[in-house]
Amino acid sequence: MAFRNRSSSSETEAESGYASGSSTQSLPDIYFTRPHLKFINQQLSKLEPVDVLKWCLTSLPQLWQTSAFGLTGLAIMDMISKLDYAIKPNIELIFLDTLYHFSQTLDLVERVKGRYPDLKIHTYKPEGCETTADFEQKFGERLWEADEERYDYVAKVEPAQRAYRELDVKAVLTGRRKSQGGKRGDLDIIEIDDQGVIKVNPLANWTFKQVQAYIKENDVPTNDLLDQGYRSVGDWHSTQPVTESEDERAGRWKGRQKTECGIHNKRSRYAMFLQEQEDQRQRELSEAIQNGLKIEATS
Structure with a gap:
């Protein structure tokens, strides 16, 4: 089986293996067979994160970083800013503002902008919403309690998908690590999600x-909440401090089985429900067109 990262280049050239490196067309699709992906992960796991980043610059088109400004994401930002490499690391960042971030997180975003003035940050919010009041008028108050699947979709998954689509994202750097626990325990450095986007976890190990x-060594700005016992910071309504004996992300959705917000999961039930609705709408539209043609033909 081949994993594919799609673009609009010539199918003939891509399949022939003779696509010109000087062609003015879009970059070719990226193919990873399962054995190839396994080999790449085995090789990258031997490298330091900085070297993984260098490999990314050489190998992956349309590379972006996604971050909620957690410690690992901040470390990656700093590494990119100091990368000494022949290829300029022009990696821009996508930040999903759910409208329920802690004020300390939003303050950190501004401090990061001051520290890394060359870093371009693209902020995406829930569709049609600029403020929390907008969100609650559209979806109701405390949606995360009333319909958690829908909240994850409209606050995080849909904005991420919109960002990837509008920015033509082919690959993203994430701050996920194995030691964060939960579903991340068997994390690879390179993954392909079910939308075909390549996800790179440079600090996975x-x-x-x-x-x-x-x-600490690089004096990277951090979230003030870290001094209050938080180790992984998300929305204020689903984040709590943790003890030294707990997993790093134990404070996220504490006391529940949930460990991910939906962005890094396979498609959520709500997303599948929306797709089923769209499929049904298309079927009904097609049937209506066919029935109209039959009526016209017999009249």
Whole structure:
């Protein structure tokens, strides 16, 4: 089976293997067979994160970073800013503003802009919403309690999909690590999601202490909530401090089985429900057109 990252280049050239490197057309599709992807992950796992980033610059088109400004994402931002490489690391960042972030997180975003003035940040919010009041007028108050699947979709998944579509994202750098626990325990450095987007986790093999050490050594700006016992910070309504004995992300959706917000999961039930609705609408439209043609033919 081949994993594919699609673009609009000539299918003939891509399949022939002779697509010109100087062609003015879009970059070719990227193919990873399962054995090839396994080999790449085995090789990249031997490298330091900076070298993984260098491989990305050489190998992946349309590379972006996604971050909620957690410690690992901040470390990656700093590494990119200091990358000494022949290829300029022109990597822009996507930030999903759910409209329910802590004020400390939004303050950190502004401090990061000051620290890394060359970093371009693209902020995406729930569709049609600029403020929390807009969101609650459209979806109701405390949607995360009334319909958690729908909240994850409209606040996070849909904005991420919209960002990838509008920015023509082919590959993204994420701050996920194995040591964060939950479903991330068997994380690879390179993954392909069900939409065909390549996800790169440069610090997948680093521990929380390694990330902390890097942040301290390089004086990277961090979230003030870290001084209050938080280690992984998301929305204010689903994030709590943790103890030293708990997993790093134990404070996210504490006391529940949930460990991910939906962005890095396979398609949510709500997303599938929306797709089923759209499929049904298309079927009904097609039937209506066919019935109209039959009526016209017999009249």
